[in-house]
Amino acid sequence: MGGIKQPVLSLEDVNVHYGAIWALKGVNLTVGEGEIISLIGANGAGKTTTLRAISGIVRATSGRITFRGEDITRMAAHDIVKRGIAQVPEGRRVFANLTVIENLEMGAYIRNDKQGIKEDLERVLERFPRLKERRNQIAGTLSGGEQQMLAIGRALMTRPSLMLLDEPSMGLAPLLVKEIFAIIEEINREGTTILLVEQNARMALQIAERAYVLETGRIVLEGPAKELSRREEVKKAYLGG
Amino acid sequence: AGCGSQGTEKTQGAAGDTIKIGVNYELSGNVATYGTSCKNGILLAFEEINAKGGVLGKKIEPLVQDNKSDNAESLSVATKLVSQGIVAMIGPATTGNVMAEEPVLTDAKIPLLATAATAPQVTFDEEKNKVRDFVFRICIIDPDQALVMANFVADELKLKNGAIMVDTTNDYSKGLGENFKEYFTAKGGKIVAEEGFVSTDNAFRAQLTRIAAKKPDFIYVPAYYNQVSLIIKQARELGIDVPFMGADGWDSPELVNIAEAKSLNGCYFTNHYSVEDPSPKIQDFVKAYQKKYNVIPDAFAALGYDAGYLMAAAIEKAGEADPIKIRQALEEIEDFEGVTGKLSFDEKHNPVKEVSIIKMVDGKQQLVTKLMPRQ
Amino acid sequence: MPLLTVNRLNKSFGGLVALNNFNLNVEEGELVGLIGPNGAGKTTVFNLLTGLYQPTSGSIVFEGRDLKGKPPHLITKMGIARTFQNIRLFGNLSVLDNVKIAYQSVLNYGLIPAFFRVPPYSRRESEIEKEALGLLEIMHLERYAAEKAKNLPYGEQRRLEIARALATKPRLLLLDEPAAGMNPQETQELLSLIRWIRERFGLTIILIEHDMSLVMGLCERVLVLNYGSLIAEGTPQEIQQNPKVIEAYLGVDEGVTAWEE
Amino acid sequence: MQDLLQQLLNGLSLGSIYALIAVGYTMVYGIVQLINFAHGDVMMVGAYVALGAALLGLGFVPSLVLAMIVCSLLGVVIERVAYRPVRPVSRLAALTSAIGVSLFLEYAVMFVLSPKVWTYPAILKERIFRVGGIVITSKDLLVLGTTLVLVVILQYIIYRTRIGKAMRAVSFDGTAAQLMGVNVNSTVGVTFAIGSAMAAAAGLLIGLYFNTVQPLMGLMPGLKAFIAAVLGGIGSVPGAMLGGILLGMTEALVSGFGGSMYRDAVAFGILILILLIRPTGLLGKGIQEKA
């Protein structure tokens, strides 16, 4: 397991319940500075729940989540964002009644550097020409893929040091999937640590350094991504043969 | 569970050692001052009577209920009082609320004495063209008020062109408006504008603007004080400075509070009595009332006071606290002396009494004259 | 005669042309793929076919009947069913009820029997129940029958959507990204499922999908939309080598290999 | 002609009263997606607070400020106690709670201060202006002016400030807003504070305008304001103003042409007609649902 860098985020024995449903059962997970970590698993395994717990949207019933040495287990969601954790939520969740530009500006809500915001806005629009074209369209009428791009762009606008992505490739055209993954790598190169949840396990394992496999709320496998993608059980269950 | 026993007691209040009388009034809501005054008058009367030993050797027990100035509530209150075994009901104050409870009492054969409900249909069913057997009232009726005012405006004030503004959701107001128009035009006057509003309104400029365009010499607003005061105030704001005239609905301390004294200068209304009346009977009452409640009694307090004594007299006369007998006794009452005048009931269960005309001067009521509308 | 004929179909939203002179013929029994970049207008085609949108111009003829101006529920009754890109189940109702509702168009009875529970009521109700349970079994959903639809795992929800569409007894089935959110393993299962129901119910299918393994594995013919216009049409093999498609959709660098790896 | 102008002016004056309540109403409504049925009653409380201040001898401005402060606190408390626990569960349950709060305010005030009608001492000099036979009072100008100022302030807050941005984000998707770093609870709290302060201002002005303050004074204006808000398009502040004035004008014109008996029916009829033509109100933004 060697080579884990300075841990940025760590989950220790985290449990989450939705009423009677026990969604996370003692999850342990660490993310090192500058890494791309992939979290894969079948539908309903608890991937989204893991991200929500980190972001403070659902509360861990027990366990500890620390970010850069600080305990954030009970911290309010908006304070966690201020610490530098951004999330691209599952199912896009763009602000349906705001325009594309307004959505992006909303991403920069916690920031005050006018100049920096403007530059980042331009950068995002360069990255997603589709959004540039539609900059004044109401987000609710964008096509599914367009909305996904907007959600990613919006998260980028918070200038996070750790970015949580929940199935960013869902519903995207192949060309775009590649593009998105390229963007993720690029964001990572520029210094943002990434925790990536994906159904597209092949791609996810390709760009990640390490990966975790989640099954019905438990981490069942973890290790360097390349290693995992060679393992039979992973191939069979998540790589389609 | 304990309430079950009341219903079984078919002989009603008489069986106990008190005589239960329902007192159903507007103690809150839009026209709370009417009911409150009536109730205070009634309670004062009962207190005095009980102090002197009650009637038929028993104490009178008033069961007071608030109908919130609401028709439906009035009905439900009446039902409740009936099931508590009252032998007679006094109140409510306003026509609508009396009309609402009337069927319950008539069905239960319990006499109802209205204090201030002045519309003719209170005691007389116009559709069936017959007197309501169990309903009596001790106040003047609207045609009398309208007649007296029409004559006064035409003969004394010598005004020619009038405008009328009524609450079209209120029978009292509508009836007075119609009566006034009839009598005033019969006197050769002219009604140049007629406007209506609804009881939930509080903005009247639209109607007032239309009235102003017709340039009347006076405006007759027979309605309740809560609206009259706003109407007059808003009229003055629109620069309408002709006098307003009205009826007993004006009698409330709130009128001056809301409309402000100067807006009311030169306005007149008809009423049941005046505190200023020097007659000793009235002044004794005023003193007693002031002592107990620390306010000057308005006409409704006086009516309530009279109603209390009248009811006691009827029970005494009936010889037994039995609703049917009390009803009979009420019908036979003659020349009862009250603070609001001497009264006997006519064939429609209405008293024949004098109408007072009151003038507003710097926020004070001044008795102008007392007139007998009919013989 | 083709089952479905779409002729010079246009749809614009305000100034935006979402679909531009779109033509399509689908023969009975065909399985046609509709692909293209995000926002190309694929879902718009489905919305037009099912009557949710009215075309700006052009015609849609299904089994010889013009669909112009027909409301969605009548189009469903004529034999077109669909699933939604964003799952639209009746979330608070049971899985069984979700399917029962879909029998509305084929197994109905009047209001009087409903109010008073007189004869046609119980007979029809038990028919509906039997059919619905049968369909759930076919779709391997029977163990969830009493569960609220929204509590189902994602993959199961997609299957339920398909089951529900099948219950309307369609001849033409429109599937909008059925594999979205599924992992490759689940996608493989879906592929066999679609093949199987197609045989079993004798369906004609139009499939929108970004997962090329599904499109290439299933479709006999593929249409490619870009900016609302058709840019290519052909067999999967032709499409994956079409430079226009590679440029607009599949990606230049590893185009052909994207789904073959 | 002059009459018509006067009637239009009457309508404008009545309408700006509706608008005055409606702007605060629509803001809370648009952002929290809750029909804050108690808004009219918060206005009533504001009217009482200002009345109390005025009776203690405070002037117009201090009374206004005091009423606004008290009501914004009241608004925050109401939100905290009665709405926050309910909002995430169901909008209709929140409506039940709001009806409860409305009744509570009305009858608690009635219990404490008696149902009696209070009147304001003269804290503002009244003036009557006549322009070519048309009468305008200083109160009309005050109400209209205040409404305009409030609209501008609210628009500024909602579209130009950070908190406004947060409000809009929360209104569309609370969870996503949290992920942008927005403190949802405090944002909603601020929304209620501002909305309630606006209601307090309306309360003072309406109390002055009609010279009466009583526990149920919020009921009808509250309903009318709600209608105005819907008419203008839910959540649109200028829409609420437009809706209010339109409603007031309609009512005045109907009454002004002798139809005062049918006034409410006509007003509602027009409302329904407008909604049938524009199902999301005059200035409301409707988005077509995408399948």
Next chain:
Amino acid sequence: MQKRWSANIALIFVLVVIFAAVQVGIDSGLLSDYLLTSVFLIGINIILASSLNLINGFTGEFSLGHAGFMAVGAYVGAVITVKLGLPFPLAIICGMLATALAGLLVGLPTLRLKGDYLAIATLGFGEIIRVILVNIEYVGGARGILGIPRVVNWPILFCAVVLSVLLIRNFICSTHGRACLAIRENDLAASMMGINVTFYKVLAFVIGASLAGLAGVLYAHYFYIIQPAKFSFLLTFDVLVMVMVGGLGSLTGSVVGAVLLTILSTALQAIPELRMVLYALLLITSAVFRPQGLLGEKELTLHIFKRWGGVFGAAAHREQAQ
């Protein structure tokens, strides 16, 4: 099948017991007129609440026009008996038909509207009906119709209530009811299932309205007088609160809500000054601690009755829901 039968028999048993208990209470004089009035109010409120629930809870429309519909029923009924002197059964039939028509007239044009816009439009229709009634001299204007004979007795009321609730239940449990539920859940998807969304929305309106009309006829013929002011939007809110407290989308919930709130507001009359304050506090408390209503979307069944006894069934549901 066996189970269904035993459940039905149990239900019939419970109904018979309720009926007999009240009847005995009336005959023996144990139920005073005043308490009896509350019983009748409960019955009428049950009809109102369950029919409003059909529109708001089961079809997912947000209607606030119920008071208006009730007014139509009450007035048409009273005109039939008082003005035309025709028999009471005819009043019921005409009252319901007229309100069904009113439901159609309101339902059709407002269909396009959603959520709060629909709410305010239906509220508007209700108020329009009221204003029109105020202006018709024939029905007494604002005074309303007085002297309506009290023909509704306990057996009539009981049958009307049981039939109404049963009819709604049968409807909901039929293919048509499922169509309404589907529309509530997602109208786009519903139309894709071949459901004529327009038809069913209007149908729910019409059925709900005509039952409100029935409630109106019953009301008029028990309470002697009807006045337009009675049927203001505040009445609709009262009914809405009953539906909400019972549980939106739960028919038995509406029954429970109507019973509880009517009893509550009657009982509170003993402390008039604080009555509304307490009522309001209870509303808030119930909304805050039980936002989905006492029964949520579940139905109270006799099974639960057996296990928990009476109203505690509701508490049992809470545990399940958590």
